[in-house]
């Protein structure tokens with residue numbers, strides 16, 4: 394028999410307990426860095442050096458981080474559900490926890506891609522994580538972080554929408570739900586499908602009537618969710 398489909402949409406909050414900074418909390422990344430300079434297409438054109446530096450710093454933080462109990466709890470759910478994780482995160486903690494199906498909406502820190510060809514993507518070598526405007530791919534192209542900058546389209550959004558439309562259960566974890574189109578995924582859930590939102594400081598959702606809010610950190614909230622689903 395087919396397992397029910399459980400679709401999870403994760404944001405920076407799921408990695409907070411792994412020591413990765415979120416963007417908009419107090420002392421979050423966007424409080425300390427000018428977002429449009431380090432994370433927009435215009436910013437990259439104006440000062441690529443600064444943008445490479447910003448992502449080099451993020452990579453250094455990531456290699457010292459480990460998946461936490463929330464990432465692992467999502468892997469455990471694979472026993473009873475077909476689990477699909479749609480993440481806004483650029484870290485690889487879901488994959489390192491052993492998650493089978495992970496769709497990245499905003500790119501991946503440990504990858505770089507050609508400035509000319511968005512489909513030419515390379516994995517970074519763990520011993521050579523620093524990139525600069527002089528970094529070249531194996532094909533000779535100048536390379537940039539494999540990150541979806543503000544002002545750029547989100548290539549995986551259609552795949553994400555299709556997954557959400559198939560969900561039998563939809564779970565949102567650790568996102569402020571301010572960045573679109575990711576924040577809009579909630580609107581594609583079929584009527585009657587249970588929706589859970591785990592976040593210690595959840596956003597106000599206009600259509601939150603049917604949403605079960607679990608006001609807790611990701612690791613605590615996942616324990617509560619596991620009990621609810623049992």
Ligand code: OAD
Nearest residue numbers: 404405406409415416417481499567568569572594610611
């Ligand atoms: P935000 O920083 O906007 O929101 C983080 C959310 O995590 C907030 O709702 C917090 O309440 C919550 N949070 C904090 N600690 C938590 C914990 N221990 N457990 C669970 N939740 C916790 O991050 P995102 O919503 O992911 O895009 O941001 C979306 C996008 O904005 C990012 O992907 C990034 C950023 O600009 C790009 O850079 C392309």
